[in-house]
Amino acid sequence: MKTEHLCAIENAVKAVVGKEKINHFYFVACGGSLAFMMPAAFIFSREIEIPASYHPANEFVHMQPKALGKDSVVITCSHSGTTPETVKATEYARKQGALTIALTHVEDSPLAKAAEHPLHYDWGKEADSSDLNKGVLYSLIFRILDGLYPCDKYKKGIKSIDGLDAAMKKVREQYKDVTASWGKKYKREKLIYTMGSGADQGEAYSFAICLLMEMQWINASYIHSGEYFHGPFEITDFDVPFVIVKGLGSTRPLDERAYNFCSKYSEKIMLVDEKDFDMSDIEEEVREYFAPLLTGAVLRSFADALAYERGHDLGVRRYMWKMEY
Amino acid sequence: MKTEHLCAIENAVKAVVGKEKINHFYFVACGGSLAFMMPAAFIFSREIEIPASYHPANEFVHMQPKALGKDSVVITCSHSGTTPETVKATEYARKQGALTIALTHVEDSPLAKAAEHPLHYDWGKEADSSDLNKGVLYSLIFRILDGLYPCDKYKKGIKSIDGLDAAMKKVREQYKDVTASWGKKYKREKLIYTMGSGADQGEAYSFAICLLMEMQWINASYIHSGEYFHGPFEITDFDVPFVIVKGLGSTRPLDERAYNFCSKYSEKIMLVDEKDFDMSDIEEEVREYFAPLLTGAVLRSFADALAYERGHDLGVRRYMWKMEY
Structure with missing residues (x-):
């Protein structure tokens, strides 16, 4: 994994782990980007006690989950960084005081600007899988898990990205x-x-x-x-x-x-x-x-x-x- | 709504409201019974801060959500009361110490026996809608909401069942x-x-x-x-x-x-x-x-x-x- 990707991920993880309390992890996106975050919500629900759920971005914005607030972590993704629903969801979550982390291929995109912690990923056949969207997401979630509940299993998760x-x-x-x-x-x-x-x-x-x-x-x-x-x-x-x-x-x-x-x-x-x-x-x-x-x-x-x-x-x-x- | 239905619901609500802490509401069932509980999970997520989610019964049993335990409330449903996955999910939840509430048309069915609080509902064209599965579920959830966070809106929910x-x-x-x-x-x-x-x-x-x-x-x-x-x-x-x-x-x-x-x-x-x-x-x-x-x-x-x-x-x-x- 490229150092710049790793640095951004580690910064985001530090912010998550540094929170006084976490009440909910929300994975929010649309279509293919939503689908690619579904395993993350599943892994969290199975591994840790903090609730995790995934939501179509537009539903998230309109339903306005009651638990969303300063204790929440909201992880969003849009490949182009321009999907309006996902940008809006990130802005809304941030306004509610949640910690926002956004994955996107396009740096300086509206989504990257909307989130407190934008994470860039590579695209194309030449890129190493660890630098693609799924590699970056898995690196993020296993580092969050290991940061919150340090153990051998999650370290193996981090190692496996390679x-x-x-x-x-x-x-x-x-x-x-x-x-x-x-x-x-x-x-x-x-x-x-x-x-x-x-x-x-x-x-x-x-x-x-x-x-x-x-x-x-x-x-x-x-x-x-x-x-x-x-x-x-x-x-x-x-x-x-x-x-x-x-x-x-x-x-x-x-x-x-x-x-x-x-x-x-x-x-x-x-x-x-x-x-x-x-x-x-x-x-x-x-x-x-x-x-x-x-x-x-x-x-x-x-x-x-x-x-x-x-x-x-x-x-x-x-x-x-x-x-x- | 029939008095016997109401009594059973009120007992279940008393048990929910009497809990020292609630960490999660799980709505668990299969097929049509799962579908009919989906709005309940949505309403809870929108109205209150306690996390709520719905799960296919068989997934619930096998994924074994980490947060499931004595602070959890698990609401299940099977029309015949015999759906093996839902019976198993209820038994599993109860074994983990969760408060279990099960809706079923068949009294003394395996599901009714598996749950701490079995709730019976009527079936057929002659029954009043308030005594059918959806009437009983809505009566339950609006009473839980009003029990936990008393307010006019939830009382209106209870009243609307009529x-x-x-x-x-x-x-x-x-x-x-x-x-x-x-x-x-x-x-x-x-x-x-x-x-x-x-x-x-x-x-x-x-x-x-x-x-x-x-x-x-x-x-x-x-x-x-x-x-x-x-x-x-x-x-x-x-x-x-x-x-x-x-x-x-x-x-x-x-x-x-x-x-x-x-x-x-x-x-x-x-x-x-x-x-x-x-x-x-x-x-x-x-x-x-x-x-x-x-x-x-x-x-x-x-x-x-x-x-x-x-x-x-x-x-x-x-x-x-x-x-x-």
């Missing part, structure tokens, strides 16, 4: 042919379901709303693996396609149960089983939390394959950034 | 022809999107996963109105159907924005605007929180119309309750 790039490269290589074949096989699907749970909810959600709906104009629906049996499973049939993520963490039994049932009745299952990942570059104790980042790489490569097979570039939009909305 | 039945009857009558025409017009749709925000998220979610997917085998996808512009809106087209709920509460601007855009590009919008409801039987200050219950009645009547037009009874299942899963 192994992320190697792990990502391996998983991309491992799934190259698999995702290419999925692209070929499923390119004519009109609707694809995605399922995940625990720290993987964000990846299953963002694959549905960003990669499929936004970037491929393919209808999609995200289902929580634990909710599948309480309604959604009735639409399962031989020709209904599902992307299923089996996580490594405590909620893996939910994913396994959903997969076991679903694969009996659907002939179109795309399974991403994190047990198959080579995670030797990541410390064992925190692999369950890092695996979703690798799942993200696999699903991205599947989206690339779909785009290629369908001649529908991932950059094409009909509404986004093209008009007022 | 007006619920009349309000529900009016809204059903008002939308009878509208939902019948939707059933006719949209009976051949293969996929329907639903949108809502704030206290209406649960209704938009349960219409997708329970009414459409489970009971009509129609593909569906729930989108948060605030998230629509951050990915999902790219699938909008003239022939893509959307059920949109415009709420009365603080997040109404999100719903309005989504509706305004969506209705420009889709010719298949089913709008439920809570501003059109006759809510004279509900106190003005709490109408935003009660309106989702009326929206639920409208959407149910739409589901009835779809079932009739498609000859697909709402009670038909191919997997649920028919096999091991």
